[in-house]
Amino acid sequence: MKLQVEQAKEHIGKKFPYSYTEPASVLGNVTAFPWSRHDITISGEFWFDGQNYIVMGTVESHGDYECSRCLQPTEHKQLDSFEETFVADPRGRMQADDSDIVPFDGETIDLTELIRDTLIINEPSQVLCQDDCKGLCVHCGANLNVSPCSCESFVVDPRFAALRALLDEKDDRLS
Template identity: 80%
Template structure:
């Protein structure tokens, strides 16, 4: 994915839009472990020349087949990531500016890095996902389990026994 920037240099400050839809394979064959690697990726944004550098802004829309962090069910999760980078065809090195050959800016590495860095650590199938029962492992979104909902910490078992005795006497 390359941006042709010759025209931007002639029109300082004018913003040029771009939009691409690519397969994840175009970002590299070593990304198959990522959930979004089996779906197309849409990149859109704009770039301009400010008189010295090329500023590139962009949004990446992707989706992937993730495992819910609470109930472990497969769920499709849509992502929206953004990036901003400054490029220069100057031969003067700088920490804030990415060098390029002066003809076109290759966004492949920037998009790849943005997707990897922003990979979500947890995905849930729905905001109110109930997860799995900690005792029997039943998916609580499907149906409630028959496990006792109130489990006493073993350190307080003796106190619980006293409460149970009191309840038995009152009945």
């Protein structure tokens, strides 16, 4: 995913739109991620500000995930934004301490690493099949979204069983 940016140098401040739809496999070895088997869509704009090239955009991805509560397969779509500043450095003379600005050859900006990093950094830690997913019963493993189970709804934590026994004795004495 490369941007041809040499025309932007002639038109300072003019924004140039771009849009790509590519298989996620163009990002390299990303097979560990659920979105790696689908297409990703990148769109945005770039411009030359007189010194640097500014690239802004969004990455739209979707993947086949497993619900974190009930373990059912679910599709998750995500839209992540990015912004990066590039400087033409055809001879590679930039210093390593210029971490806010990325050097490039002056003609094309390769977005591959930026897109891959954006997707990986924004990978969701938890995906739900629905906002109010009830999950699985902790005792029998039944999917509570499908139907309620017959397990006792109030189970005393074994660490507090002795306290529960004291409460039961007190209730027996009061009756």
